[in-house]
Amino acid sequence: MGNKENMSTGISKLGEVMQFAFVPDDFDAAVKHWTQVMGVGPFFLMEGIHLEGMKYKGVPTDAVFDLALAYWGDLQIELIRPRDNHPSIYSGEYGAVSGLHHVCILVDDIEEAYRVCGEQGAQIVIEGSLGDSRVIYADPGSGPGGLVEILQQGEGGPGLFAMIKQAGEGWDGSEPLRSLG
Numbered sequence: 001m002g003n004k005e006n007m008s009t010g011i012s013k014l015g016e017v018m019q020f021a022f023v024p025d026d027f028d029a030a031v032k033h034w035t036q037v038m039g040v041g042p043f044f045l046m047e048g049i050h051l052e053g054m055k056y057k058g059v060p061t062d063a064v065f066d067l068a069l070a071y072w073g074d075l076q077i078e079l080i081r082p083r084d085n086h087p088s089i090y091s092g093e094y095g096a097v098s099g100l101h102h103v104c105i106l107v108d109d110i111e112e113a114y115r116v117c118g119e120q121g122a123q124i125v126i127e128g129s130l131g132d133s134r135v136i137y138a139d140p141g142s143g144p145g146g147l148v149e150i151l152q153q154g155e156g157g158p159g160l161f162a163m164i165k166q167a168g169e170g171w172d173g174s175e176p177l178r179s180l181g
Helices: 004-009 027-037 110-119 157-168
Strands: 017-022 043-049 052-056 065-072 075-082 102-106 123-130 133-139 147-152 177-179
Touching (some): 027 043, 027 065, 065 157, 075 157, 110 133
Parallel strands (some): 043 177, 102 147
Antiparallel strands (some): 043 065, 052 123, 065 075, 123 133
16 A cells, blocks of 8 residues: 555545535436435535635635535535536536535644645645635645545534434435525
């Protein structure tokens, strides 16, 4: 396998992958696929999200998007619907793809995540905050996989994720897409 030194300094040392995220061309068809074919749900929809202080490659952007979250066991599934064509990871070179768009890891210290990404040469392509949560999306380069979302959750994050996960336990297929307002 790889040498131990690289393992201790790589991005993976920040945490385990807790989410797979997709930016489907057809959001509604993706919800239908995940809920009916895969049996994952219910998805909880958050509409009109704009990160505070959002920057794309260091430049402020007004990108707005919707997202829907559900759990497949312990793995969170996120479906994203861009609302506009402002510069972001949801348009242009990072736009909708047929497969996995990014993975997410949770951290306690976003500044440490910036440092580790810098050490590894990973470009920060999106950064911003939502309430007291802070997030960065790093492009680790041309290796396998796509972008890495690194999230330092605010006070309400763990409770929200727990509620969404609990809703999926024993889910009967009703209300496959629920609004979080």
